[in-house]
Ligand SMILES: NC(=O)C1=CN([C@@H]2O[C@H](COP(=O)(O)OP(=O)(O)OC[C@H]3O[C@@H](n4cnc5c(N)ncnc54)[C@H](O)[C@@H]3O)[C@@H](O)[C@H]2O)C=CC1
């Protein structure tokens with residue numbers, strides 16, 4: 059191991075590390091996955107969610123404005139979370155094996171996708187303990203990353219793991235050889251998943267508008283593949299297209315819990331909006347897309363956090 063790496067294991071956490079006090083964590087516990095990998099997510103709390111199932115525990119978590127916007131415009135990053143809710147998001151990252159974003163988010167934000175809570179690996183803790191695996195959903199291999207993309211810089215500094223990139227089967231070659239080399243050299247990998255079957259697009263038989271613009275993957279297959287790779291808990295962070303697809307009536311039952319930060323602001327029209335497709339009742343009449351049960355609201359600084367489970 060290089061001298062700089064061994065120093066980092068025992069050094070003081072860097073200045074940008076975040077604190078999320080133990081007392082503030084209590085309200086989140088019922089919505090969090092059971093830790094199956096004791097080395098990756100140490101926890102002092104009793105857990106109430108069921109133990110290992112065949113699919114990973116999926117937590118959907120994002121920050122929204124009062125008008126359900128994630129950002130002011132596609133392709134831009136907007137800071138909505140206040141300092142306490144930002145620290146909460148980082149704590150949540152430490153409690154999951156992996157965090158997933160769509161390629162739109164990777165392109166817009168150039169995110170680090172690591173956990174910056176004091177005490178996790180890279181921030182005063184050992185090795186990469188507590189660091190989630192970043193996963194980028196990029197069915198058509200659009201993300202032109204290189205070693206200077208933030209997630210790779212973070213991995214190089216031993217402050218996070220290298221990403222896994224999910225493409226649609228048949229699109230593997232769209233990722234350049236150079237990129238595949240970068241990915242492999244940092245310990246990342248390429249996963250390929252079959253595309254969603256057309257008959258699964260829409261139970262009403264109508265064309266799905268989103269599906270026309272990208273090679274839509276089946277969430278169940280994706281989660282199966284991740285479970286085979288020892289991912290027992292997945293935090294889905296966004297962006298809008300990913301969230302709307304995951305909350306689509308065909309997929310919403312795959313979500314175990316939601317932890318949503320609501321910031322006291324309207325972003326106004328033109329933002330990236332969370333608004334999943336409506337369900338149709340037995341008469342074909344539109345009804346609520348999703349409702350939540352076992353809901354808890356917790357103020358955190360100027361924001362409020364809504365925790366819940368999907369009512370199936
Ligand atoms: N406020 C917050 O908490 C967050 C905000 N954001 C914001 O969201 C925006 C990005 O959102 P979007 O542009 O909607 O991009 P996105 O991040 O949702 O990525 C969209 C892409 O993901 C892929 N994708 C989505 N669902 C898929 C499926 N089922 N199968 C295969 N591929 C799938 C497709 O390639 C699609 O084009 C940015 O402005 C970003 O800053 C992103 C994450 C969190």
Ligand SMILES: Nc1nc(O)c(N)c(N[C@@H]2O[C@H](COP(=O)(O)O)[C@@H](O)[C@H]2O)n1
Pocket residue numbers: 120121135136137138139143144147159163164167168169170171172295296319
């Ligand atoms: N929780 C939360 N609050 C916001 O206000 C946000 N804009 C986001 N965005 C998500 O966080 C990612 C950035 O992560 P890094 O700090 O670069 O690790 C971004 O890509 C979104 O997924 N989240």
